[in-house]
Amino acid sequence: KAGVTQTPRYLIKTRGQQVTLSCSPISGHRSVSWYQQTPGQGLQFLFEYFSETQRNKGNFPGRFSGRQFSNSRSEMNVSTLELGDSALYLCASSLASSGGISYEQYFGPGTRLTVT
Amino acid sequence: KNQVEQSPQSLIILEGKNCTLQCNYTVSPFSNLRWYKQDTGRGPVSLTIMTFSENTKSNGRYTATLDADTKQSSLHITASQLSDSASYICVVPSDNAGNMLTFGGGTRLMVKP
Numbered sequence: 095k096a097g098v099t100q101t102p103r104y105l106i107k108t109r110g111q112q113v114t115l116s117c118s119p120i121s122g123h124r125s126v127s128w129y130q131q132t133p134g135q136g137l138q139f140l141f142e143y144f145s146e147t148q149r150n151k152g153n154f155p156g157r158f159s160g161r162q163f164s165n166s167r168s169e170m171n172v173s174t175l176e177l178g179d180s181a182l183y184l185c186a187s188s189l190a191s192s193g194g195i196s197y198e199q200y201f202g203p204g205t206r207l208t209v210t
Numbered sequence: 211k212n213q214v215e216q217s218p219q220s221l222i223i224l225e226g227k228n229c230t231l232q233c234n235y236t237v238s239p240f241s242n243l244r245w246y247k248q249d250t251g252r253g254p255v256s257l258t259i260m261t262f263s264e265n266t267k268s269n270g271r272y273t274a275t276l277d278a279d280t281k282q283s284s285l286h287i288t289a290s291q292l293s294d295s296a297s298y299i300c301v302v303p304s305d306n307a308g309n310m311l312t313f314g315g316g317t318r319l320m321v322k323p
Contacts, residue, residue, distance in 0.1 A: 098253070127309055137254075137299065137313035150310045184253050188309065198244075199311070201253030 096121065098187050098202035106208045112173040115205045119166050119187030125149075126168040127199060128160060131182040140183075143168050172207075180209045212237040212304045216314035224322055227290055231317045233283040233300030244301040245274050245285050248316070254299055257285070290321045 099118045107113050119126050127150075128140040139152040143162035160170040166187070172179055186199035214235045223229050235243065242261045246254035258267045258274040260283070267274050271294075273286045287294055300314040 125309055127311070129311070136315050137311075139310050139312070142309045144309075150305060152310070182251075186253075198256055198259055199309070201246075201255070203253050204251075206251075 098185060098200055100183075100185055100202040100205050102205060103203065104206045104208075106210065107175050108210055109175055109177060111175050112171065113175060113207060115170045115172075115183055115185075115207070117168045117170070117185035117187075117202060119168070119185075120200055123187035123189055123200070124166050125188045125197075126162055126166060127186045127188075128168070128170050129184045129186065130154070131184060131204070132180070137184070140170070175209045177209050180207060182206050212302070212312045214300055214302050214312050214314035216298075216300050216317050218317060219315065220318040220320070222320045222322060223290055225290060225292055228286065228288050229290060229319065231285045231287075231298050231300075231319070233285070233314055235281050235283070235300070235302045235312075235314075237302040237304050237312055240278065240281075241303055243274075243276055243283050244303075244311075245272070245283075246299045246301055248297045248299060250296070254301075257298075287319075290319075292321050292323060295319060295321045 101116045125144045127142040131137045142150040146162045157173045162168045182204045184204045186201045188197040188199045217232045244259045245257040248254040260276045262278040271288045276283045297316040299316040304310045
C-alpha cells in the first residue's frame, strides 16, 4: 500500500506570495491533518479535515487555510507569506475515527518551504 | 494548557549501549500516548501507541512505559545501533478522536560508533 505523498518536496517563495501544498493520503484514509515543524516551535497542529470538512483547527492565523476533496486528497494554502512561515509542512492521514477509537496517523515526507 | 515535555533535549551514546528517554504530559482528556521516530528531513514514523490501561509496550528494541497516574512515559532503547540516530518525539492527542496531536519538543539521539 502506498504511503502518504506530498508535493512538492521543496519550495522557495518570496515574502508576500502565496503557496499551495498538496497531500495524498493512504488509500482508504479519510482524515488528513496538517502540521508545521520549525526548529524553534517544533511540531504544531494546523488543522484536520475529514470528509471534506475542517473538523479541528490549531492556533494559526487565517492566512493558513486548507481544503479536502472528495477523494480525500488535501491542499494547504498559505497567503501573504512571511519569513517565519519557513518550515517543514507535514501532512498525516488516518482511518476515519468513530466511537472514541483513536487511530494511528501516518506522516508524509513533508514539504520544505523556504520564504526569502 | 495541554503540554508535553521531553528530556533530555539531546543525547549522545555509544553503539551497543542502552538509553532511556523521558516524557511528561499534561493533556486532557487523555486517550493514548505515542512515540515517534523522526529521521532528519523526513516525516515521523510511529514506534508505539499506548492507551491509559497499558503499562509497557515493546516494538523490537524499543520499549515504552506509561504511568497514567503520574502522567509520565519513557522510551527505552536497547543495544543501540547507528540507525537509531534520530529525533524521538512523544505525542499525546488532545481530542478523543486522536487527530489533534500535541507534540513534545523531542529528544535528539546520536549514536556513535
